[in-house]
Amino acid sequence: MKSWIEKQRHLIDFTLSSLLRRRGRNLGLLVVYSLLVFVLASAMLYSHALRREAAVILEGAPEVVLQRLVAGRHDLIPPGYIDKIGQMRGVQDIRGRLWGYYYDSVVKANYTFMVPADGSVAKGALVVGPALARQRGLEANTGVSFRAYSGELRSFIIADVLPQASEIASADLILINEDDFRAFFNYPAGHYTDVALTVANAKEVRNVANKLSKLLPDSRPILREEMQRTYASLFDWREGIMLALLSAAILAFAILAWEKASGLSADEKREIGILKAIGWETGDVIRMKLWEGGLISLTAFLLGFVAAYVHVFKFGAPLFAPVLKGWAVLYPRFDLVPVIDGLQVATLFFFTVFPYMAAVLVPIWRAAVTDPDAVMRS
Amino acid sequence: MRTSTSAAAILLTLALAFVACLGDARLTVERRAGEVVAMRTLAAQLGLTDLALFTEARYTRHPSQADLHSAFQDHPLALEHFPSGSLIVPHHEILDRETTAPD
Numbered sequence: 151m152k153s154w155i156e157k158q159r160h161l162i163d164f165t166l167s168s169l170l171r172r173r174g175r176n177l178g179l180l181v182v183y184s185l186l187v188f189v190l191a192s193a194m195l196y197s198h199a200l201r202r203e204a205a206v207i208l209e210g211a212p213e214v215v216l217q218r219l220v221a222g223r224h225d226l227i228p229p230g231y232i233d234k235i236g237q238m239r240g241v242q243d244i245r246g247r248l249w250g251y252y253y254d255s256v257v258k259a260n261y262t263f264m265v266p267a268d269g270s271v272a273k274g275a276l277v278v279g280p281a282l283a284r285q286r287g288l289e290a291n292t293g294v295s296f297r298a299y300s301g302e303l304r305s306f307i308i309a310d311v312l313p314q315a316s317e318i319a320s321a322d323l324i325l326i327n328e329d330d331f332r333a334f335f336n337y338p339a340g341h342y343t344d345v346a347l348t349v350a351n352a353k354e355v356r357n358v359a360n361k362l363s364k365l366l367p368d369s370r371p372i373l374r375e376e377m378q379r380t381y382a383s384l385f386d387w388r389e390g391i392m393l394a395l396l397s398a399a400i401l402a403f404a405i406l407a408w409e410k411a412s413g414l415s416a417d418e419k420r421e422i423g424i425l426k427a428i429g430w431e432t433g434d435v436i437r438m439k440l441w442e443g444g445l446i447s448l449t450a451f452l453l454g455f456v457a458a459y460v461h462v463f464k465f466g467a468p469l470f471a472p473v474l475k476g477w478a479v480l481y482p483r484f485d486l487v488p489v490i491d492g493l494q495v496a497t498l499f500f501f502t503v504f505p506y507m508a509a510v511l512v513p514i515w516r517a518a519v520t521d522p523d524a525v526m527r528s
Numbered sequence: 529m530r531t532s533t534s535a536a537a538i539l540l541t542l543a544l545a546f547v548a549c550l551g552d553a554r555l556t557v558e559r560r561a562g563e564v565v566a567m568r569t570l571a572a573q574l575g576l577t578d579l580a581l582f583t584e585a586r587y588t589r590h591p592s593q594a595d596l597h598s599a600f601q602d603h604p605l606a607l608e609h610f611p612s613g614s615l616i617v618p619h620h621e622i623l624d625r626e627t628t629a630p631d
Contacts (some may be wrong), residue, residue, distance in 0.1 A: 210572025452542035
């Protein structure tokens with residue numbers, strides 16, 4: 151065993167001195183390789199952590215949200231609608247929800263106004279999201295005015311600012327009292343934005359949704375399961391877009407790695423020829439090159455992954471922020487809770503390390519099995 | 529020092545950094561468990577349906593509540609033009625239900 155280890159160490163010594171002879175070329179390869187792993191791992195870690203945030207939030211989302219459509223557009227729920235739903239078997243906890251959008255021309259941003267179901271916000275008061283508070287310089291017990299839909303300016307007192315930890319879901323939220331909401335938006339009495347309901351038997355949710363569609367043909371039920379799928383596909387799509395953008399870089403790396411690994415230089419061929427001429431076996435040559443590929447790819451993988459982790463979870467993924475922000479003025483500041491999925495890491499390892507190892511091995515094997523004299527002369 | 533020893537030291541350091549990442553992830557999850565519970569509670573209390581990632585338009589603020597056509601509702605034949613539209617896809621899942629109701 152000891153002699154085996156010593157033999158491998160000699161092989162590694164030899165491999166490294168050979169790599170160091172072509173220092174510039176190999177260092178360049180290592181940097182590009184690490185960068186590729188870094189970008190792929192960053193995209194993977196970021197979207198995975200976002201997926202988890204969405205899952206946490208959607209766990210508490212209403213089981214079914216029922217919207218009413220008029221000519222394909224979202225419309226208000228008229229009086230009597232909720233009673234009709236209440237008569238359906240299996241439906242419980244029906245609640246008309248009041249929420250809407252407001253464009254604030256002061257900061258040129260959209261807010262989401264919402265009436266909390268528990269009526270926790272007093273009349274004349276507002277509870278605001280952290281990004282909004284930051285943008286407008288608001289804090290508890292300060293005043294703020296918004297131009298209502300009737301045209302008059304209405305003033306409110308900020309009762310509280312929602313916790314920073316919830317910013318990813320509440321950045322632009324404004325919680326408001328029901329009476330204030332109706333007065334502010336000229337909202338007709340007895341009307342609601344949509345209806346949230348729960349179903350007694352969780353297995354019956356889909357059936358209830360179908361029955362609701364039949365009972366109220368102008369309605370559109372949205373199930374929690376569909377919201378979860380929407381977010382799953384959203385992040386798959388986002389990751390896909392990132393990967394599509396990166397595909398050019400991946401291809402460039404593949405060409406570089408292939409060229410480096412498969413196109414043996416005259417020097418390398420001569421080296422193999424000499425090694426075989428002085429008594430190295432084919433197996434030794436292959437082992438030496440395996441060490442070369444393994445050391446380069448493992449170093450690049452570890453370096454790239456660690457850098458990606460620090461980039462995403464310690465620095466807030468600054469490389470992704472410009473892509474994510476879009477035109478949103480109110481963009482949440484959030485520290486993602488790290489999620490590392492073993493399978494994803496294994497997939498990344500497999501797709502970055504193994505192709506390189508294969509690209510190294512094939513030409514070496516071909517050169518190593520040919521006659522040393524022919525290799526040196528070619 | 530032999531080059532193999534230096535290489536082993538570098539690889540070991542990197543491997544330790546990798547393990548440290550895994551450890552840090554676990555510790556952060558434990559440390560921020562309270563925040564996660566608070567967020568879950570707030571989301572459940574308010575019945576939040578979406579993340580506030582893109583606030584520029586209705587269909588990007590609440591992708592799960594927007595219908596397939598809301599991106600084009602500003603006027604007939606309007607083309608969706610927000611950059612977020614290239615990051616989020618309209619949710620076709622609703623169509624999977626094969627309902628006869630309008631989508």
